Structures are given as C-alpha cells and as structure tokens.
Amino acid sequence: MIDNLIINTVLIHLFTAITQLIFWRKTVTQRILSVAGCFFGLVSAIRLFYKVYNQGILTMNAANWDAPFGIVFVADLFSSTLVLLTAIAGISVSIFSATGIGRARMLYGYFPIFHFLMMGLNGAFLTGDIFNLYVWFEVIIISSFVLMTLGGRKAQLEGAVKYMAMNILASTFFLTGIGILYGLTGSLNMASLALEVPKISNQALINITAMFFLIGFGIKSAVFPLYFWLPSSYHTPPSAVAATFGGLLTKVGIYALFRVFTLIFTPDEFMKGTFIVLAVMTILTGAFGALIKDNIRRLFSYLIVCHIGFMIGGLGLYTTLAITGAIFYLIHDIMVKTNLFLIAGLIRQLRGSMHMGKLGGIYAAYPKISLLIAVVIFSLVGIPPLSGFWPKIYLFNASFASQQWFYVAAILIGSIVTLYVIAKFWAQVFWKDACDDEIIVDNFQNLSKFKKGLLVVPILLMASVSVYIGLNAEVIIQVSTRISNELMEKTPYIQAVLGT
Amino acid sequence: MELLLVFLIGVLYAAGVYLILRRSMVKLLLGIMLFGNATNILIFLLGNIVKGKPPIIGADFKVFQDIYADPIPQALILTAIVISFGLTAFAIVLLKRVYALINSDDLDDLNTPEEEDI
Amino acid sequence: MRSSILQTASQYLLPILLLFSVFLLLRGHYYPGGGFVGGLVASIAFVLHSFANGTENTLKIVRYKPLSLIPIGLLIASLSMFMPVLLGLPVMTGLWFEEPIPVIGMIGSALFFDLGVYLVVIGVVLTILFTISQNTH
Numbered sequence: 114m115i116d117n118l119i120i121n122t123v124l125i126h127l128f129t130a131i132t133q134l135i136f137w138r139k140t141v142t143q144r145i146l147s148v149a150g151c152f153f154g155l156v157s158a159i160r161l162f163y164k165v166y167n168q169g170i171l172t173m174n175a176a177n178w179d180a181p182f183g184i185v186f187v188a189d190l191f192s193s194t195l196v197l198l199t200a201i202a203g204i205s206v207s208i209f210s211a212t213g214i215g216r217a218r219m220l221y222g223y224f225p226i227f228h229f230l231m232m233g234l235n236g237a238f239l240t241g242d243i244f245n246l247y248v249w250f251e252v253i254i255i256s257s258f259v260l261m262t263l264g265g266r267k268a269q270l271e272g273a274v275k276y277m278a279m280n281i282l283a284s285t286f287f288l289t290g291i292g293i294l295y296g297l298t299g300s301l302n303m304a305s306l307a308l309e310v311p312k313i314s315n316q317a318l319i320n321i322t323a324m325f326f327l328i329g330f331g332i333k334s335a336v337f338p339l340y341f342w343l344p345s346s347y348h349t350p351p352s353a354v355a356a357t358f359g360g361l362l363t364k365v366g367i368y369a370l371f372r373v374f375t376l377i378f379t380p381d382e383f384m385k386g387t388f389i390v391l392a393v394m395t396i397l398t399g400a401f402g403a404l405i406k407d408n409i410r411r412l413f414s415y416l417i418v419c420h421i422g423f424m425i426g427g428l429g430l431y432t433t434l435a436i437t438g439a440i441f442y443l444i445h446d447i448m449v450k451t452n453l454f455l456i457a458g459l460i461r462q463l464r465g466s467m468h469m470g471k472l473g474g475i476y477a478a479y480p481k482i483s484l485l486i487a488v489v490i491f492s493l494v495g496i497p498p499l500s501g502f503w504p505k506i507y508l509f510n511a512s513f514a515s516q517q518w519f520y521v522a523a524i525l526i527g528s529i530v531t532l533y534v535i536a537k538f539w540a541q542v543f544w545k546d547a548c549d550d551e552i553i554v555d556n557f558q559n560l561s562k563f564k565k566g567l568l569v570v571p572i573l574l575m576a577s578v579s580v581y582i583g584l585n586a587e588v589i590i591q592v593s594t595r596i597s598n599e600l601m602e603k604t605p606y607i608q609a610v611l612g613t
Numbered sequence: 614m615e616l617l618l619v620f621l622i623g624v625l626y627a628a629g630v631y632l633i634l635r636r637s638m639v640k641l642l643l644g645i646m647l648f649g650n651a652t653n654i655l656i657f658l659l660g661n662i663v664k665g666k667p668p669i670i671g672a673d674f675k676v677f678q679d680i681y682a683d684p685i686p687q688a689l690i691l692t693a694i695v696i697s698f699g700l701t702a703f704a705i706v707l708l709k710r711v712y713a714l715i716n717s718d719d720l721d722d723l724n725t726p727e728e729e730d731i
Numbered sequence: 732m733r734s735s736i737l738q739t740a741s742q743y744l745l746p747i748l749l750l751f752s753v754f755l756l757l758r759g760h761y762y763p764g765g766g767f768v769g770g771l772v773a774s775i776a777f778v779l780h781s782f783a784n785g786t787e788n789t790l791k792i793v794r795y796k797p798l799s800l801i802p803i804g805l806l807i808a809s810l811s812m813f814m815p816v817l818l819g820l821p822v823m824t825g826l827w828f829e830e831p832i833p834v835i836g837m838i839g840s841a842l843f844f845d846l847g848v849y850l851v852v853i854g855v856v857l858t859i860l861f862t863i864s865q866n867t868h
Binding site for chain 1: 633638641645648649652655656658659660661683685686689692693696699700703704707708710711714715720723724725
Binding site: 117120124127128130131134135137173174175176177 | 798799801802805806809813815816820821822823824825
C-alpha cells in the first residue's frame with residue numbers, strides 16, 4: 114500500500130531545518146520553530162503508528178520506481194514504534210534546549226543541525242534499502258559531529274576526535290559489507306536481499322559479510338570491544354545534545370542490527386554464540402566502568418554501554434520471547450536514557466557541577482524535582498511497577514529457556530550494579546548534605562518561571578511516558594510481541610515491499 | 614585488471630591501518646581516507662568490471678544487446694565519495710581547531726584529565 | 732604569493748568556468764553532468780580566483796556569504812521533492828512539462844532538484860574552503 118504518510122516525519126524535520134537556516138541568528142524564532150516542528154513531527158509519528166498498528170506494513174516507492182530497483186521506504190511496526198519514540202524524545206530535547214543550550218551555540222546553528230539529526234534518525238528507521246540506510250547513517254553522523262564540536266572546549270574536541278574516527282571507521286566497515294553483499298546478490302533492497310542471500314552457495318562469504326555489518330553497527334551502538342569512544346565523548350557536549358546521542362544514536366545501531374540480522378542474515382549457532390559473548394562482555398565492562406566513575410555523565414555513559422548488552426543478548430538468544438524482551442527493553446531504554454542526560458543537564462543548572470563529590474543537598478532544596486527524578490531512576494533500575502522491570506523478566510525467561518547461564522549471570526550482575534550505582538548517585542547527589550567548601554552556582558533559582566518550566570516539563574513528559582510504559586506494560590508487551598513476530602516471520606515484510 | 618585492483622586494495626587497506634594506528638592526528642585522518650578509498654575500489658571491483666561497455670541502450674534498440682558495465686556500483690561509489698568529501702572537510706576543520714588549541718598534532722596531548730570535567 | 736599570470740587568467744576563467752558549470756547543470760539529466768558536478772566546477776572557479784587574488788577579493792565579488800546559498804538551495808531541492816505529494820504521487824516522482832523549451836530542453840522537477848543541489852554544493856564548498864583559508868592567515 115503506497116502512502117506518503119511514511120515520509121512525513123522526515124519531510125517535517127527537513128523543512129523545519131531549512132526554515133531555521135533562513136532565520137539564521139534569530140534564536141527566538143528558531144526556538145519556536147524547533148518546538149513547533151517537533152510537535153508536528155510527533156503528531157505525524159502518532160498518525161503513522163496508529164495506521165501501521167491497524168493496517169499492517171506500509172510502503173512507499175520513492176520517485177515511483179518499483180520496489181527492487183528504486184529506493185523504498187517501509188514502515189512496519191518496529192520502524193513506526195521507533196519513529197514514535199524518536200518524536201517523543203525529540204520534542205522533549207527540543208523544549209529542554211530552549212533554555213538548556215547557550216545562546217552562542219544557537220548562533221552557530223544548533224537548532225537546524227538538531228533537526229537534520231532528527232531527519233536522519235527518522236530516515237534510518239524508515240528506509241527499506243540497505244544503501245539508503247548507509248546514507249541516513251552518514252546524515253546522522255555528520256550532524257552529530259557538528260553538535261558534538263559546537264562550543265569547542267578542549268574536552269569537547271578530544272571527545273569529538275575519538276567519536277569522529279570511530280564512527281567514520283564504522284561507516285567504512287558498513288559500506289564494505291554493502292559492497293560485498295551487492296557483489297554477491299546484485300541487489301540493495303532489503304526485502305529482495307532477504308530472498309537472495311539464502312540462495313548463495315558460498316555461505317562462508319555470507320558469514321564474513323555479516324561480520325562486517327556486525328562490526329559496523331557494533332561500533333555505532335557501542336558493543337564490547339569497540340565501545341570506548343562512547344564514555345570518552347558523551348560527557349563533553351551540552352546535556353541536551355548528550356541526551357539525543359545517548360537516547361537515540363546508539364539505538365539506531367541496535368535497530369540496524371536487529372533489522373539486518375533478522376531480515377537479511379539468519380544467525381547460525383556460531384553467530385548466536387558470538388552475540389551472547391559480546392552481550393555478556395558489554396554488560397560487564399559497562400557495569401564495572403559505571404562503578405568507578407564520579408562524574409554523573411560519565412556514569413550514565415557507562416550505563417548506556419551496560420544496557421546495550423541486554424539488547425544484544427536478546428538478539429543472540431534469537432527466540433521470539435527473547436526478541437520481545439529486547440524490543441521492550443529498547444522502548445524503555447530510549448525513554449529513560451534520554452531523560453537521564455536531561456536530568457544531568459538539570460542538575461548542572463541546579464548546582465553548576467556534575468561531580469558527585471561536589472554535589473549534594475538537592476533533595477532538601479528541591480523536593481518535588483527530586484521526586485520526579487526518583488521516578489526516572491527507579492524505572493532505570495527496574496523497581497517492579499516501573500518500566501525497566503518487565504523487559505528484564507522476559508529476557509530472564511528467554512535465557513533460562515535457552516539455558517544461556519552466562520547471560521543470565523550477566524543480566525543479574527548488570528542489574529545489581531545498576532542498582533548500586535543509582536543508589537550511590539541518589540545518596541550522593543540528593544540525600545547527602547550540600548558540601549560546605551564548594552561554591553554552589555544555582556542558575557536555576559534566578560530563572561523566570563517559564564524558563565524553569567522549559568527545563569522541568571520535558572523531564573516530566575518523558576517520566577510520565579516511562580510510568581505509562583511500566584503501568585500499562587501489557588500494551589507494550591502486545592506491541593513488542595507483534596514486532597518480534599514480524600521480525601522472525603519475514604514473509605509479510607517481503608510481500609509488502611515486493612508486492613508478490 | 615582485477616588482480617591489479619586486488620593488490621591495490623590490499624596496499625591501501627594496509628597503509629590505512631598503519632596510519633590509523635599512529636598517534637598523529639593528521640596521519641589518523643589520512644589513514645581513514647585511504648581506508649575509504651580502498652572500500653570504494655572494492656565496491657568497484659565487486660561490481661564486475663567490464664571494459665568499454667557503457668550501460669547505454671542504442672537509439673535503435675529497446676533492450677541491451679550486449680553485456681554492459683553495471684552502473685550501480687559507480688553510483689554507490691559516487692555517493693560514498695561525496696559523503697567522505699563532506700566528512701573529510703569537517704575533520705580537517707576539526708583538526709585545525711585542535712591544533713590551534715593545543716599547538717600539537719599528538720593525540721596524547723589532547724587528553725583531558727577527569728578532574729577538569731564540569 | 733601573487734602571480735600576475737594567474738591573476739589575469741583567473742579574470743577570464745571565472746566567467747567561462749561559471750558558464751561551463753551552468754552547461755553541465757543543464758545537460759545533467761541524460762548526459763554526464765548534473766547539479767553536483769556543476770556546483771563543484773562553479774566553486775572551483777571561485778576557488779581559483781581566490782588563489783590568484785586572495786580570499787577577501789573573492790568574497791567581494793560574491794557579495795553574499797556563500798553560507799546563505801545553502802538554505803536557498805535546500806529549499807528549492809526539497810520543494811521540487813515535495814511537489815509530487817500535492818498531486819498524490821510518491822515523493823520525488825519526476826514531473827515534466829509537456830513542451831520542450833528551446834536551448835534548455837525538457838523542464839521537469841529533476842532540473843529544479845539539480846539546481847538546488849548546485850546551489851548547496853557551491854555554498855558548502857565555498858564555506859568550507861574559505862573558512863579553512865581565512866583561518867590560516
């Protein structure tokens with residue numbers, strides 16, 4: 114079914130960015146445009162999700178070229194769910210940026226670049242063409258480079274050099290994989306690749322190609338051996354930028370892994386084993402890294418790495434149950450991780466520091482905000498009714514069923530370390546008395562009520578989504594189960610794209 | 614021709630890896646560029662090189678009469694070149710900023726101790 | 732370093748190269764050429780001029796900041812991309828006028844897309860190169 118609705122979110126962000134470029138250096142107009150653009154993006158994403166949920170997979174052949182030859186955009190439930198989550202995270206970050214980002218950065222084009230980034234994210238989720246996916250990835254990394262370096266402090270440049278080198282390398286690996294795949298099958302359309310790849314007689318070469326994709330996406334989503342660029346760069350940009358990166362950029366890598374390794378390649382025993390090993394190591398390194406960090410954004414960066422492992426493990430188990438759990442975890446993680454970095458930005462506004470040693474006494478000064486933050490970090494840890502709890506149950510059940518004891522142990526260790534780290538964070542930042550010798554720079558107090566609202570409302574919005582995910586888990590489980598069925602059973606996808 | 618390209622790709626990858634492993638940031642960038650070029654030639658090679666057969670249908674015909682060079686790998690390479698052009702330009706500006714800030718090309722001089730975090 | 736041969740030559744080469752870039756832009760749909768190549772040739776023309784006469788003098792000729800070409804080009808390209816949606820066709824479908832126009836030939840949305848690309852490429856290349864060269868001095 115041909116439908117232009119698919120591409121709407123991409124177009125909305127594109128036009129928002131262009132209009133903002135026309136209003137170059139008019140920061141107030143840009144802020145209003147940004148929030149308006151994100152709002153329309155959200156509306157369009159909700160419409161897309163609703164339509165896909167009710168009518169099944171939608172496709173759109175760009176430029177009216179038929180499917181295996183032209184570029185096709187496909188919205189199945191997985192894509193449209195991620196587009197919806199991106200829209201929610203996007204509007205929160207956009208509102209937060211209105212006060213959370215300095216004026217100097219806005220003058221150098223923070224908002225247009227942010228919208229190009231959002232456009233790239235939406236495009237990457239919606240495309241059904243593997244080379245087009247590469248192009249969207251490049252859109253994402255070019256805009257993220259600019260966002261990362263805006264401001265140009267030394268620490269930021271250090272992070273940016275590492276980030277840049279690793280991400281360009283990842284893209285090169287990805288491109289190599291695409292090249293080999295094209296040489297083998299003569300197709301770039303993912304649905305047609307899904308049909309062609311099993312027919313290739315030289316399956317060893319297919320496995321090597323799959324490894325190229327694994328390395329490429331693995332670097333992007335910070336999987337074990339090549340994760341180090343993430344904790345050494347995500348603590349440097351402004352918190353609103355870090356929120357977009359932490360919540361969404363690594364998850365695009367995860368999305369691509371899930372898409373490619375369910376649709377195009379079917380992991381054999383060796384590949385599944387590799388995934389499990391990578392997942393276990395990712396969880397452990399992330400958890401141990403988080404244990405020793407004092408800066409709250411470095412801490413959250415390691416937690417990102419740790420929790421990426423949960424999802425990779427779900428893919429490695431490769432059962433419907435495990436993938437359901439991993440998808441649920443993905444949904445929960447996008448909301449919570451974006452929110453965590455926004456919270457870090459808010460704490461910076463409250464106290465002028467992000468060092469746990471220098472912070473303290475926030476609970477006494479701002480009890481309501483502290484309770485709001487408590488909801489978020491409880492759902493991160495997975496205190497039962499909140500959102501982090503349910504996906505872990507699924508992953509647990511699935512790994513028991515597959516008898517992957519190391520992965521079970523890793524989930525346990527990862528969860529316990531997360532609990533410990535978050536408890537430490539809570540005690541140090543909120544409950545501990547404020548340090549006497551440190552000068553507290555409270556920018557928050559002097560802000561007008563409207564600006565305070567701009568900082569708190571996005572956190573509230575995303576926290577309420579987290580609470581909704583936790584309390585109405587049966588809805589999310591239903592969605593995740595449908596997604597994992599769609600991923601494991603690829604015939605409907607292929608039929609929708611190729612029309613046969 | 615194929616064999617020549619295979620060797621060329623190998624040399625480019627090897628040189629790229631060697632340069633990426635250096636500490637100098639300019640060499641890092643050069644290594645990444647060589648890596649990208651090696652990948653582009655790899656795609657070109659995998660697209661089955663055909664000499665002197667452009668993918669153009671003659672004016673009197675409706676379909677191809679002969680084997681023809683596949684245009685898609687070239688389109689992919691062109692896109693990849695355009696993208697890497699943008700990335701490289703950005704990376705050069707970034708490295709210039711770094712050089713202006715720390716007056717050195719060595720990655721180790723860029724390290725920021727954790728105590729300086731905000 | 733100022734070379735009077737290069738300076739004189741660039742005076743004449745600038746208009747010729749710009750004309751050539753427009754030629755490349757217009758023939759791009761069926762023959763080698765197109766917006767990207769045309770844009771590169773046009774920006775090379777300005778870059779050559781700036782090599783010969785210094786970046787400041789080239790900026791005087793251009794008058795507007797090259798950066799301002801980017802939104803204009805993007806707007807043209809994305810409007811031509813968006814046009815078919817209003818007619819109920821998928822995004823980026825080629826729309827063509829019935830009658831060919833002398834000299835230029837068939838006009839369609841692809842030409843406007845290429846025009847947008849042309850402007851964006853000039854804007855981006857000149858912005859980057861001028862930023863790099865201005866910081867050096």
